[in-house]
Amino acid sequence: MIIGMHAPDGFLEPGVAVATGLLALAVIGLCLRRASGELGDRQIPLAGLAAAFIFAAQMFNFPVAAGTTGHLLGGALAAILLGPWVGTLVVTVVVVAQALLFADGGLTALGYNLVNMAIVPAFAGWALYLLFRRVLPANRGGVVAAGGLAAGTSVVLSATAFSIEWLFGASAPIPFDTVFGAMVGVHVLIGIGEGLLSALVLGAVLASRPDLVAGARDLSAAQLAAGRQVPVRTFVVGGLLAAVFVAAVVSQFAADDPDGLERVAMDEGFESSARDHALTASPFADYATEGIDDERLSLAVAGVAGVTVTLLVGYGLASASRRLSPAPAAPERATPVG
Amino acid sequence: MHHLHVPGDSPVHRLAPEAKLVGLALYVSTVALAPRRSVAVFIVAAVALAVVAGLARLGPRTMVVRLVPVAPFLAFALLVPFVAGGERTEVLGLRLSVEGLWAAGTIGAKALLGASAAIVLTATTPIPAILRGLAVLRVPAVLVSILAFTVRYLDLLADQLGRMRDAMTARAHDPRWLWQARPIASSAGALFVRSYERGERVHLAMLARGFTGAVPVLDIRRAARTEWAAALAPALAVSAALVVMPVLR
Numbered sequence: 001m002i003i004g005m006h007a008p009d010g011f012l013e014p015g016v017a018v019a020t021g022l023l024a025l026a027v028i029g030l031c032l033r034r035a036s037g038e039l040g041d042r043q044i045p046l047a048g049l050a051a052a053f054i055f056a057a058q059m060f061n062f063p064v065a066a067g068t069t070g071h072l073l074g075g076a077l078a079a080i081l082l083g084p085w086v087g088t089l090v091v092t093v094v095v096v097a098q099a100l101l102f103a104d105g106g107l108t109a110l111g112y113n114l115v116n117m118a119i120v121p122a123f124a125g126w127a128l129y130l131l132f133r134r135v136l137p138a139n140r141g142g143v144v145a146a147g148g149l150a151a152g153t154s155v156v157l158s159a160t161a162f163s164i165e166w167l168f169g170a171s172a173p174i175p176f177d178t179v180f181g182a183m184v185g186v187h188v189l190i191g192i193g194e195g196l197l198s199a200l201v202l203g204a205v206l207a208s209r210p211d212l213v214a215g216a217r218d219l220s221a222a223q224l225a226a227g228r229q230v231p232v233r234t235f236v237v238g239g240l241l242a243a244v245f246v247a248a249v250v251s252q253f254a255a256d257d258p259d260g261l262e263r264v265a266m267d268e269g270f271e272s273s274a275r276d277h278a279l280t281a282s283p284f285a286d287y288a289t290e291g292i293d294d295e296r297l298s299l300a301v302a303g304v305a306g307v308t309v310t311l312l313v314g315y316g317l318a319s320a321s322r323r324l325s326p327a328p329a330a331p332e333r334a335t336p337v338g
Numbered sequence: 339m340h341h342l343h344v345p346g347d348s349p350v351h352r353l354a355p356e357a358k359l360v361g362l363a364l365y366v367s368t369v370a371l372a373p374r375r376s377v378a379v380f381i382v383a384a385v386a387l388a389v390v391a392g393l394a395r396l397g398p399r400t401m402v403v404r405l406v407p408v409a410p411f412l413a414f415a416l417l418v419p420f421v422a423g424g425e426r427t428e429v430l431g432l433r434l435s436v437e438g439l440w441a442a443g444t445i446g447a448k449a450l451l452g453a454s455a456a457i458v459l460t461a462t463t464p465i466p467a468i469l470r471g472l473a474v475l476r477v478p479a480v481l482v483s484i485l486a487f488t489v490r491y492l493d494l495l496a497d498q499l500g501r502m503r504d505a506m507t508a509r510a511h512d513p514r515w516l517w518q519a520r521p522i523a524s525s526a527g528a529l530f531v532r533s534y535e536r537g538e539r540v541h542l543a544m545l546a547r548g549f550t551g552a553v554p555v556l557d558i559r560r561a562a563r564t565e566w567a568a569a570l571a572p573a574l575a576v577s578a579a580l581v582v583m584p585v586l587r
Binding site for chain 2: 006007008009010011014017032036041042043044045046047048049050051052053055056057059060062072081089093094096097099100101102103104105106107108171172173174175178192193196197200201202203204205207208209212236
């Protein structure tokens, strides 16, 4: 299990728990209404089966390297297969079931667990999918590649969201920089596995029942049949290169620790100066900003990251109800695939 | 799913599920609200939990086995005193952060108490009863129904996925590396299609049996006031400790 994902009770301070809880309630309420509009009374068995599928898929290990294994998160995949409203609802049910029935994730942590594992991956994943689809060819290969890229990035965004929540509600004296660096760094690697697996699963579903892929509804049968598949090895190597690049950048930021004596002096100095012109009304948790040398840089990074996540989730929410309409094609009889 | 419930006839087993759910939610909330150094509050909470678990005749072995999902966070908590900032003290020859030690203890205590309380609930309450309790507590009926279907089909789908993996292994596919995951992903994709089609068939079966859009909830027994009092007792104990301890200090 990934640290910070199925967070236990009290992992973040109550203020963050309440704020994310309210946000989650609002979004899930919206998802419930939209899902019933999209699926009608089919939503109960369909969403239930889909949630059971995601839950079962999460339990399964896929190989990563030399015997180590990883798990699928599935938020972005659920959104691309089922549409973002139903997808978010499905992953929400999975997270709630895990917390309530399996003690995997605290009940008071449901707010931020749902934001990090359901809402951000599904809506930001959907937004990224739409964006990638714009630049990729409109065929099966394009759908699969866009799905994989969106899923991989959604994992990183999920870790980013957690880091920002840590900034506001840290429960341990570990600075934001360290958490951000560690979480994002690790999840860039995890994202490769998630992206690849999501892409492959998408491809498999497209091959047998493309009508079940909500994100591919704008493609005709002919378009779906076309498209070269990206070889798996290329995807993995490309992903690794991207990961190394991002990790290098992020670690520069995180590993900026002065050594022992300097740190003590800085802490002392920081302490006294903090009392003079402190961010007295700071919404940030004392813990998370402790020991950050260049506080402005850290907060700038947090700001950029936060704005990115928020914009993507917002775009996902805004585009969620937009029907993907088929492009006007040459008149041909549409033959069902598979 | 059936293995989550530990059959028994204790007072805890007999409590109405909606009372237990509210009791659990309040207990977990009060524990999570405990400020950083409230050792006494955690002790009170642990004692209350132990009493309930004892009444339910749940042994420590049952509890520990189900606490496995908390393990990664306990490992993280163990790291905190080494990584955290602030002034340091010497423990067994290691220089550890004071605030980090307190934070690690707090994180560990809250994680264990919260998870253990949830385990007591699932061990003493069959899942259909938990779902009925949620319905009584006015959780949207659609959500409860979806949860019911998820739980109902989880074992089946996990089994199917397991059998697909067995079939692959029997055909000499033993992947070690990420790029060998294609057959697993194909199986997962096939399972998604099968699950979705099963969902469509289940829906038709429901329509054929007169489904009108809402799953009827039968057999609701109103919980007695004493049941509510008993279920809320642990949360009240922790709340009392939260209020009293700072005053005593």
